[in-house]
Amino acid sequence: MKTALAALLLIGLTTHAFADDNPIGFQASALPDAHNERPLEMVVWYPSTTTAAPQLIADNPVFVGVLAVPNAPAAAGEHPLVVLSHGFQGNWGKQAWLASALAHQGYIVAAVNHPGTTSQDRSPQAAAQLWLRPADISRAIDAVMTQPEQFGKIAKHRIAVVGHSLGGWTALEIAGARFDPDRFAQDCSVHPQLASCTVYQQMNPASTPESKARLAADLSDKRVTAIVSLDLGLSRGMTDASLAALPVPTLVIAAGVPSKELPAQLESADLAKRLPQASTRYVEISDASHFSFMSVCKPGAMARLEEEVPGDGIICTDGDGARPREVIQQQTTALISEFLAQSPRD
Numbered sequence: 491m492k493t494a495l496a497a498l499l500l501i502g503l504t505t506h507a508f509a510d511d512n513p514i515g516f517q518a519s520a521l522p523d524a525h526n527e528r529p530l531e532m533v534v535w536y537p538s539t540t541t542a543a544p545q546l547i548a549d550n551p552v553f554v555g556v557l558a559v560p561n562a563p564a565a566a567g568e569h570p571l572v573v574l575s576h577g578f579q580g581n582w583g584k585q586a587w588l589a590s591a592l593a594h595q596g597y598i599v600a601a602v603n604h605p606g607t608t609s610q611d612r613s614p615q616a617a618a619q620l621w622l623r624p625a626d627i628s629r630a631i632d633a634v635m636t637q638p639e640q641f642g643k644i645a646k647h648r649i650a651v652v653g654h655s656l657g658g659w660t661a662l663e664i665a666g667a668r669f670d671p672d673r674f675a676q677d678c679s680v681h682p683q684l685a686s687c688t689v690y691q692q693m694n695p696a697s698t699p700e701s702k703a704r705l706a707a708d709l710s711d712k713r714v715t716a717i718v719s720l721d722l723g724l725s726r727g728m729t730d731a732s733l734a735a736l737p738v739p740t741l742v743i744a745a746g747v748p749s750k751e752l753p754a755q756l757e758s759a760d761l762a763k764r765l766p767q768a769s770t771r772y773v774e775i776s777d778a779s780h781f782s783f784m785s786v787c788k789p790g791a792m793a794r795l796e797e798e799v800p801g802d803g804i805i806c807t808d809g810d811g812a813r814p815r816e817v818i819q820q821q822t823t824a825l826i827s828e829f830l831a832q833s834p835r836d
Contacts, residue, residue, distance in 0.1 A: 512537065512594045512595075512596075513537075513538045513539065513540050513541070513542075513544070513559060513562065514535050514536060514537060514538055514544075514558045514559070514562070514590065514593040514594055515535070515536050515537075515538040515540060515558060515559050515560070515561065515562030515563070515564060515641075516533065516534070516535050516536075516547050516558035516559065516560050516561075516562070517533065517534050517536075517560070517561055517640065517641070518531070518532070518533045518534075519531075519532055519533075519534075519633075520532070521602075521629055521630070521633055523629070528605055528616070528619075528622060528626075529605075530602045530603065530605070530626055530629060530630070531582070531602065531603040532600060532601070532602045532630050532633060533582050533589075533600070533601050533602075534598065534599065534600045534601075534634060534640075534641050535558055535589045535590060535592075535593035535598070535599045536564050536565070536569070536593060536598045536599070536641045536642050537564070537565040537569060537593060537596055537597075537598070537642060538559060538562040538563055538564060538565050539563065539565050539566075540559045540562035540563060542559045542562060543559070544557035544558055544559050545557065545558070545559070545560060547560075547583075547586060547590075548582075548583030548586035548785065550583075551788065551791070551794060552787060552788060552791040552794060552795060552806075553583065553584075553784075553785035553786065553787060553788065553791070554587075554785055554786040554787070554788055555583075555586065555785075556586045556587060556589070556590035557590070558590065558593070564638075564639070564640060564641050564642040565642055566642075567642070567643065568642075568643045568644065568645040569596055569597060569598045569642045569643065569644065569645060570596070570597050570598070570644075570645050570648035570649070570650070570830065571597070571598050571599075571600065571631065571634060571635075571644045571645070571648065571649045571650070572589075572592055572597050572598070572599045572600075572649075572650045572651070572652055572830070573599075573600045573601065573602075573627050573630050573631060573649075573650070573651050573652070574588065574589060574599065574600070574601040574651075574652050574653070574654075574657070575601075575602075575604070575623065575626075575627060575651065575652070575653035575654070575656075575657030575658075575660040575661060576601070576603070576604065576607075576608070576653075576654060576655075576656075576657050577653075577654045577655025577656045577657050577658075577723075578607050578655060578656040578689050578693075578723075579607060579608065579609050579612065580607075580608065580609060580654065580655070580657075580784070581603050581608045581609050581610065582601035582602060582603055583785065584654070584784040584785055585601065585652075585654060585783070585784070585785075586785060587785055587786065587816075587819050587823075588652065588783075588819070588822070588823060588826070589601060591819075591823045591827075592823070592826070592827070595827060597830075598634060598641050598642050598644065600630045600631075600633075600634050600641075601630075602626050602627070602629075602630050604622075604623050604626050604660075605617075605619075605622075605626075606618070606619070606693075607623075607656065607693075614693075614694075617692070617693045617695075618693050618694055618695050618697065618701065619695070619701075620693055620695035620705060621695070621701075621704045621705045621707065621709055623656075623657075623659075623660040623663070624660055624663045624664040624709040624710070624711065625709070626660075627651055627660060627661075627664050627711070628664070628711045628713075631649060631711065631713060631714075646713070647715060647834075648715060648716075648830075648833070649713050649714050649715050649716075650714070650715065650716040650717060650718065650830055650833070651664055651665070651714055651716075651717045651718075652717070652718040652719075652720065652826065653717075653718070653719055653720065653722065654720040654721065654722075654783045654784070655720070655721060655722060655723050655780065655783075656689065656722075656723055656724065657719075657720075657722075658719030658720055658721065658722025658723070658725070659719075659722055659723060659724040659725065661717040661718065661719055661722075662717065662719065662722070662725065662728060662733075662736075662740075662761075663709045663710070664709060664710055664711050664714055664717070665710060665714055665717045665736055665737070665738045665740070666708070666710040666732060666735070666736050666737055666738070667728045667729075667732045667733055667736060668706065668707075668708065668728065668729045668731075668732035669705055669706055669724070669727050669728055669729075670706060670727055670728070670729050671695075671696035671702050671705055671706060671727065673726075673727050673729065674690065674724065674726060674727025675696075677726045677727065678690070678691075681726070681756060683750055683751065684723075684726075684751060684752065684753075684756065684757075685723060685751035685752050686723035686724045686725075686726065686752070686757070688751075689723065689724075690724060690727075714738060715738055715739075715833060715834065716738050716739045716740070716741075716829070716830060716833040717738060717739075717740050717741075718740070718741040718742075718743065718826055718829065718830075719740070719741070719742050719743065719758065719761070720743050720783040720822070721743065721744055721745040721752065721754075721757070721758060721778075721780050721783060722742075722757060722758060722761065723752060723757060725757055725758070725760065725761040726756065726757070726760065728761070728764075730764055733761070733764040733765050734764060734765070734766065735766075736765055736766060736769075738769070738833075739769040739770070739771075739829070739832075739833045739834070740765055740769065740770045740771070741770075741771050741773070741825065741826065741829040742758050742761055742762045742765070742770065742771070742772045742773070743758070743773050743774075743775065743783075743822060743825060743826075744757070744758030744759060744772070744773070744774040744775070745758075745774075745775065745778040745779050745780050745782060745783075746774040746775050746776035746777065746778060746809070747776075747777065747778060747779045747780075747808070747809035747810075747812075749779070749780065752780050754774055758772070758774070759772065759774070771829060773825055775818060775821065775822070776809070777808060777809040777811070777812035777813055777818065778808065778809065778812070778818050778822075779807060779808045779809055779812075781804065781805050781806070781807065781808070782808045782809075782812075782815055782818045782819070783819070783822065784805065786814075786815045786816050786819070787805070787806035787815070791806050792805075792806040792807070
């Protein structure tokens with residue numbers, strides 16, 4: 491307990507230090523669509539020059555939040571954009587740690603809640619429209635780029651997408667990867683234990699010929715210049731040809747803790763082998779679990795989660811003997827920062 495409390499104190503001190511030196515703003519808004527059928531909740535972290543006191547964002551009884559100044563004025567100049575895509579039954583708050591860290595480094599960072607696949611919205615109908623996840627990201631890019639007075643001006647040749655789990659699939663799709671429902675169904679008959687197969691069956695996105703065709707279509711956004719996947723799923727359904735021709739640099743980060751449901755060898759490592767070697771980097775973090783890329787849990791969070799839904803306490807676990815989650819996330823942030831800094835800018 492003392493170790494956990496000391497780690498949380500360190501996070502707070504580090505965050506306060508960042509806030510003093512490089513203040514960041516935070517805004518939340520709703521993005522309607524043309525027919526108001528798929529409104530999106532979008533949040534944005536961005537560099538600011540504010541001197542106002544920061545407030546905790548995405549803090550709750552389970553997860554540690556981050557500090558930012560709500561509705562702060564945006565800093566002048568151009569900034570690269572990163573858009574985050576959460577995993578199945580996650581939400582934008584689960585990667586607030588990464589959004590905050592990148593915003594302190596000068597990035598504008600946007601995130602959306604994908605309808606039907608969030609912790610608070612589990613609509614089967616919305617979840618089945620898996621092909622709309624990349625479109626959600628494009629809508630976020632549109633919204634941020636058209637409001638420079640709100641968030642700052644975007645450097646148009648530096649737009650990256652970072653996704654965790656199903657969000658990793660989303661990032662690959664928006665970069666140009668193509669999904670073959672028949673290939674995936676066949677693979678799941680060979681590897682039925684994979685969590686990707688279970689989640690896919692729950693969503694059932696290829697239930698009709700029309701939905702199957704939409705899922706297999708080109709879902710790319712040519713504005714995206716780099717992508718990062720964090721322990722992604724569903725990659726085994728992507729075609730070899732589309733992955734081999736992926737036009738943007740890709741960083742694939744895998745959780746190295748052994749897992750029957752989401753083994754690195756069958757997901758992230760397999761994906762990396764099929765991507766262009768010259769523009770792909772693969773890193774496996776040996777003591778990271780699938781959930782290490784979600785926010786740090788507070789003391790007592792595991793027991794609270796188990797009481798609410800037995801089995802959910804796994805969200806707070808990392809590998810046996812693992813470093814504290816915040817240290818794993820510091821390594822992850824450093825890997826992403828280095829990768830994005832080296833990605834082509836024109």
